[in-house]
Amino acid sequence: MSRDSLERGPTIVDVARAAGVSVSTVSRVMRDHADVKAATRTRVRESIDLLGYRPSPIARALVSGRSRLVTLLVSDITNPFYPQLAKSVEQEAKQKGYAVVICNTEDRTTETRRYVERLLSQGLEGVIHASVARDEQVLLSLMADERRIVFTNRRPAHSETSYVVSDNEGGAFELTRHLLTLEHRRIGFITGPKYARNVAERMKGIRQAMKDVTDAELLVSEGDFSVDSGRRAVLTWMRSENAPTAVIAVSDSVALGALGALADCRLRVPEDVALAGFDGTQLSASPLLSLTTVDQHIETLGRRSAQILLEQLATGGRFEPVHEVLPTQLLLRGSTLGAAADRRAFDLKAVPV
Amino acid sequence: MSRDSLERGPTIVDVARAAGVSVSTVSRVMRDHADVKAATRTRVRESIDLLGYRPSPIARALVSGRSRLVTLLVSDITNPFYPQLAKSVEQEAKQKGYAVVICNTEDRTTETRRYVERLLSQGLEGVIHASVARDEQVLLSLMADERRIVFTNRRPAHSETSYVVSDNEGGAFELTRHLLTLEHRRIGFITGPKYARNVAERMKGIRQAMKDVTDAELLVSEGDFSVDSGRRAVLTWMRSENAPTAVIAVSDSVALGALGALADCRLRVPEDVALAGFDGTQLSASPLLSLTTVDQHIETLGRRSAQILLEQLATGGRFEPVHEVLPTQLLLRGSTLGAAADRRAFDLKAVPV
DNA sequence: GTGAAAGCGCTAACAT
């Protein structure tokens, strides 16, 4: 290694010498700690500025066990939902002096274990898990302390750990009501795998809405959150005898696959089949999709989970897990309302030339 | 902080004691260093396994200046190109024991500076910059050593630093030839900002292809890589007198915006206007877009840049920057070829039910 | 071939 090129700047000792005080005094000033005479403080501050001293987080980490490193666990960063989430998590963390390492778990417990173990030995302080699956226990035991974990997007199944999630059930309920209002009676739901609790919650909301309508029928196709699972579900349904007239995809990303398949089948949306997604990603807003969806306020989800984690990390004393369920918002667009809605959206967003 | 819960495992001292040797010997064994008698080595190894000893990267970092941390700088993680890139970078790095911190620069030099400074004080070893803009010099001087940097996607303008990029010019040339072959004579190009060198290269390829065709005309609309810039460009053109019959977007993401605007204008693609993107993202493959594009082999770009950086980090001695220009591949799809191509794509990908 | 000892840059008792 080019050791030489690693710019080792001035150390705390240099500052102490320059200010004519001891290192502990400098250390105290650095952390706004205890009582330091105003005059001394000023003198130290001057030396710090003069030398351009910046404390070494590595040395700090060694002695304090703190690294200012947190990780964001997601099942698949190429699903548009996660980059949006990651961006807001990162913004919040950056502001508080933390760096965020993003990891793809692919919903595999071994990946979670491997990654967290490695980062832990690098001094990882906390984790935001946006895709908890069967790795919940592993993560809990690796991190040892509940306050070092926040779940988001998917609610944990077995612990009282903090979480910030959307009101999946309410959002799905509202969406389904919307479809029922439009006279749809055979509704298809393309789910994700069962270990994702948000899927179950959305399913519950859908059933809840449908149970009031006696002649309503629910078709379920189990997918895996992939774009292609949306595609496959639609193709299978459309070949069958009683295809649904409306389809709810478990995510916007899955809806994209479904929409593609409908296009391939030469079916018009929403005239032949209505379609709705879930998430409220930027993608769903494209006039090309004009996708009715349930907005999760992804940025809020990300920001809040980062805030909560960093607070928990900073706070000693009794620990009370935070459980937040944020309201969703139904976004009505052309994929269920048709051209009228499309036009409206277009007119409103009159283009600034 | 809950100091107690930080599982401080066995240290090198424990291992030394258990094996009845000194810490230096254990250290040597850990790094397969120098000469250690086979018997001793075995004994030490046994103690290591027995105690489940794992060296502390933090302590290592303190003494050696190494952190096993690299960063990937991107302009905007919500542009689908970057998550795909990030994923492959991360996979490669993970395998080699490195963690990747992803940062959004938003093409702002101040962001690059702030982030890299912070990470540097955390022991950052290297950076892959996928969106170099006006921050090239800043980055170079911050990192101090060229071997700690690899550029990808956009080629650096002022330095001999290593890079892995696509043959932007060749890809754009080939794409434009394709459009010319289809008898398009008025072609619009939605660019990105001028500081991105890949934009200039693509422009060059386009001009190169058009200069052989006397009656061909190029319209340029300067965008900013945002989806909305694609939208705005199309709307402006379509209101004008001589709208292009074919549009090339600087990225798939921009093409998405353009496609949306075309839909809003009730223009059929490709019958009224042909459209092509650049990147070869997963998005472009959706039957909904069926977007003709130039495949950059994003995964290769990511993997190679990680490989090169980690090699450079590991190698001492003379340093020879690596410059790789990877070939692109023209992906012909419905957005330029029409329904025929659509159908074909569909038939080929017969769905496994 | 192996060990002793001196740090890396900082924090946190414990003194004064």
Added chain:
DNA sequence: ATGTTAGCGCTTTCAC
């Protein structure tokens, strides 16, 4: 209010 000192867990001369 400030200084002294002992480490944090490891690497790395320099002896033996």
